[in-house]
Each structure stands twice: as C-alpha cells, then as structure tokens.
Amino acid sequence: TIAQRNPVLLALQWASLDVLSGGRTWLAACMGYPASQHPMAAKELEVMGVQSQERPARLEEMIQALLWSDEHASFHGKYYSFDDVNLLPKPGQQPCPIYIAGTPRSIQIGDRGVERSLRRIARYADGWMTNQIELERFRDYVARLRDMLAEEGRDPNAFKTVLYYGISVNADPDQAFREAKTFLDAYYQKNFTRQGVEIWNACGPVEHCVECVRGFIDAGVDHITIRPIGDDLNEQLRLYLEEVLPGLNS
Structure with missing residues (x-):
C-alpha cells in the first residue's frame, strides 16, 4: 500500500x-x-x-x-x-x-x-x-x-498491462469452484459469491481454464501472473504447467 x-x-x-x-x-x-x-x-x-x-x-x-x-x-x-x-x-x-x-x-x-x-x-x-x-x-x-x-x-505501445489471475483446475467444475471459494474465503477472510470467485479465477476443466486465460491474451494483456488456488496447490501448479500452459502455447 x-x-x-x-x-x-x-x-x-x-x-x-x-x-x-x-x-x-x-x-x-x-x-x-x-x-x-x-x-x-x-x-x-x-x-x-x-x-x-x-x-x-x-x-x-x-x-x-x-x-x-x-x-x-x-x-x-x-x-x-x-x-x-x-x-x-x-x-x-x-x-x-x-x-x-x-x-x-x-x-x-x-x-x-x-x-x-x-x-x-x-x-x-x-x-x-x-x-x-x-x-x-x-x-x-x-x-x-x-x-x-x-x-x-x-x-501507447510502450505501456504494459498485467493481469493477476487464479486457476483451479478440476474436471468437475463444481468441485473446482468449491476449492477456489474455500481457499479465497480463508485467505481474505471474506465470504465470496460465485460471481466474486469466477470474475478473477478460472475454475473447471483444463479446456475451460485455457479458454479463460486465452480470452485475456487475445484482448491484449502483456503479462499474466497466475496464482494456483485449491486444496492442493502443488497439484494445481503441476496441472497448470503440464496441461494448461501447453494449451495456451498451441
């Protein structure tokens, strides 16, 4: 601050x-x-x-x-x-x-x-x-x-944009949302609504997460800071690196 x-x-x-x-x-x-x-x-x-x-x-x-x-x-x-x-x-x-x-x-x-x-x-x-x-x-x-x-x-071309964005990867979108909400509620000491979670976190299967991040890339964002969220952060990081990121690079 x-x-x-x-x-x-x-x-x-x-x-x-x-x-x-x-x-x-x-x-x-x-x-x-x-x-x-x-x-x-x-x-x-x-x-x-x-x-x-x-x-x-x-x-x-x-x-x-x-x-x-x-x-x-x-x-x-x-x-x-x-x-x-x-x-x-x-x-x-x-x-x-x-x-x-x-x-x-x-x-x-x-x-x-x-x-x-x-x-x-x-x-x-x-x-x-x-x-x-x-x-x-x-x-x-x-x-x-x-x-x-x-x-x-x-x-304007020298000016850069950065997005801070969370990802909860799970084949079950409801489970992905639940894990994301639990994580965010505990971290920020708030009670997030579904909209409050999904506005800045991709929650769901790999394809959905790729689509969400790709949308901002296509909109012109220069850099994205990805934050894994969920019950198992190491697993979320692995899923991002091994499954989501290759989808973004394809």
Whole structure:
C-alpha cells in the first residue's frame, strides 16, 4: 500500500531489490482499500496516520517523489517533503518501471471516479496491473487507456498491462469452484459469491481454464501472473504447467 509509505525509504528499499535482482523488478503501486471497505483497512490507515480520502493524492505524489534518477533530489508536496537527498544504490533499471495496480468500478466510485483513476494511470504509470475484472471491462479500459496515453503525449505501445489471475483446475467444475471459494474465503477472510470467485479465477476443466486465460491474451494483456488456488496447490501448479500452459502455447 504505497500511500502509507515514506518515499525516501521506499526508494531505497526498491532500488536495493532491483540491484539484487539484476534489474528485473517492477513496482506495483496501489493505494489500498478505503476505510469503509474493511475494518482491517480502517485500522491500518488509523495506525499509519493516513486519512482514507487522501489515498489517491498520496499515490500520485509518492510516484512523483521517488528519487531514483537524480543525484541529489528535493521534493516538496502536500504530504511528502525532503531536500537534497542522494540515494545509493541506484536501481539497476533507469527508469525503474512503475505499474499502478487497481480495478476502478463505477458502482464504487462513479463514472467520474473511474475516469480519474484511468487518467492517473495514463499520466503517471509505465503500466497497469489489474485483477477481479471481467474480460469486456478489461478490453474497454485498455482502449480508454490507450486514448488517454496519446492525449498525455505518451506512446501507447510502450505501456504494459498485467493481469493477476487464479486457476483451479478440476474436471468437475463444481468441485473446482468449491476449492477456489474455500481457499479465497480463508485467505481474505471474506465470504465470496460465485460471481466474486469466477470474475478473477478460472475454475473447471483444463479446456475451460485455457479458454479463460486465452480470452485475456487475445484482448491484449502483456503479462499474466497466475496464482494456483485449491486444496492442493502443488497439484494445481503441476496441472497448470503440464496441461494448461501447453494449451495456451498451441
């Protein structure tokens, strides 16, 4: 949750990770849940001294404040301020890619809120990471982002998209769903509906899982982070590698 962090410390931590990884990191920046969405989110914001409504502005300011390129950087904003700071080590990548993570929805923040969220991504990020998103919504947002990137004077073809997506492989689709729901309910301490599970997880036979993932590939996603879910995660990983992945490559 980037809106709750210190920009100097975060820049140092991430630069160190980038050096250790040989320049292979991406920073996925998210603002976190609003206080109204979950008691744990409200407590976290309270402990960190951050007002829920400040999260979007803090996210934007944090991205601008990250001092990865200048030898001696200064920044003065509403939430963060520092003078003449020299960060060492510098990240292996220049610049270090920053992805904004999130899936804005009109039902939660209104149409204008969605527009502002997409504009923020187009203006400040090198890419967009999303989950819990329908295929048609993904297509729509990608098209809108490409238009906004052009309006911001940026190259839409250099912008990348990442999908975080779960897979529960089972010849019995009902069993695949049950295992996925049990896993997600326990992990997130929520009671997911069927729609809440299936919107971001492929649950069913190999052919169905291939079709679900293929849909996003055909829609233009650049990278997919696959998360195996179910009762036996090692078996789910094996099924993905040995049966689903070959179907995607065929």
